[in-house]
Amino acid sequence: MSDNTTTRERKHFIEEIIEEDIATGKHDGRVLTRFPPEPNGYLHIGHAKSICLNFGVAQTYGGKTNLRFDDTNPTKEKTEYVDSIKRDVQWLGFEWDGEAKYASDYFGQLYEFAKKLIRDGKAYIDDSTAEEIAEMKGTPTRAGTPSPYYSRTVEENLDLFERMKAGEFPDGAKVLRAKIDMASPNMHMRDPVIYRIKHAHHHRTGDAWCIYPMYDFAHGQSDSIEKITHSICTLEFENHRPLYDWCIENLEIFPSKQYEFARLNVNYTITSKRKLLKLVEDGHVTAWDDPRMPTISGMRRRGYSPASIRNFCDKIGVARRENVIDVSLLEFCVREDLNKIASRVMAVLNPVKVVITNYPEGQLEQLEIGNNPEDENAGTRQVPFSREIYIERDDFMENPPKKFFRLGIGRNVRLKGAYILHCEGVKKNAEGEVEEIYCTYYTDSKSGQDTSGVRAKGTLHWVSVPHAVEAEVRLYDRLFLDESPAGHEDKEYTDFINPNSLKVLDTVYCEPHLKDAQVGTYYQFLRKGYFVLDTDSSEEKLVFNRTVTLRDGWAKKGKKK
């Protein structure tokens, strides 16, 4: 799995920084990173980039990575999210160092840090309302004004802070602010709020606390407490870095350093926990793990392999430039991996019956068919063949163009792993639709022992009618019709939801092998795409998700016209 710098010789800037630090003996060459999610939602593909980066560089340089939950806002965080995050990180193939950690583990320590700041005259209690504080902050182009509470004595501040902790004041009555610089061009340095009152139940500390540190007073300190060497985060925290450094410096604690990289954007996709939550809450999707969601759990259910996501994260690179990755790269990565590992099976999605008129009634052959041409060790399986089979309705045309390599009256076609068929005619219903196709087969054209000398340009997949296993198949299309659903000022991203993002096929005929399909096994339905068993499946009913189609040169050609 450390396919990081083994397959990719190019180093990104984070790796260069680490190599430089190792070369100069910083932290004795020790590398410790961390992945710090807030447990307020499910992880998505954007987090996968961060996970692969943080765990990846640690692996490359012989270091470790902590999993630390940034749980300083009790009103938004839940154990459900903690559990899902752990599961997703593990599924992606990464192992964090020791036990999972929590910013809330450090609430006691953080409280002491705050008191030190107060004692040093570097923090004060402010009784102003949120609105007043916002007003006093000024704007990026206009300096802020000092708070009327700026000059409280150390004793008074200490007393007030202890009484805040003791629960004497209601939410919002007071905050603790760092004393930095109300005229700083960096808004984050204008006496940032570092502690606030929230009489809320915390998912881990319960009711032990009613004051909670803000992100800026928890994150860097948590890094420092854990002796994180490289604290890697996304670009939007860049303006926080001076405050990150200020806290560490004034608290005189371990000097973790923050480095920022550009977050992942994928076209036709949203990567915002808040927006994804709304999709779930408003019922646009069934759940966080709906296969149309760009969440790790959704992609897992959809049939993405962990390796495909890791490879994707490796291919997109790491830089400081805003970027939009083409969703087709993600599809390429999943096809690339699944092509190597998926078992080939046959399933007919949109069936029409073929009767092979010269094949004896009641005769049955078990044909041995290879499981994966890309993998010699994948072995073979037996597939029953009989007089009546299903093929795709699309694979027959009454008046085919000359470039159509499939079945048409008077034409030949190879059945995968079986015989060459010659089409004799069709039966239609009252509406003029083809109801049955009649063929003869070349008796000496059996796959692997073909002595017929007959040529067939196309090869079709098929399923024997009496042996067919029924299944439901769910076909997915992109969830949004617009390349940048969240990028329009005048429109909501929900305005671009694709009404046809899910298409359910109720009756698909599968070869009998699929009766024993398991969740987590990757299949290629021959010529149709990659599929996995969905978790909605039961003893009575098989449900498959289409992960992604195969590349289709024929369909592409058709579209061009």
Place this chain on the structure above:
RNA sequence: UGACCCAUGGUGUAAUGGUAACACAAAGGUUUUUGGUACCUUCGUUCUAGGUUCGAGUCCUAGUGGGUCAACCA
């Protein structure tokens, strides 16, 4: 009209002062018992203008364009 950051094919990422490379996408072709896979070919005035240098995508200056920041969110 403040601070900080960024600018290389359609999309990403390299090139660390010395021939602009790799991948995806697109288009064309070869092979094929998956119209899949594999393989081959095509696709760039490195944002602009000055400067430094024998030599600049790279360094400097200015401009232009884009991003982030004014939550008691993270």
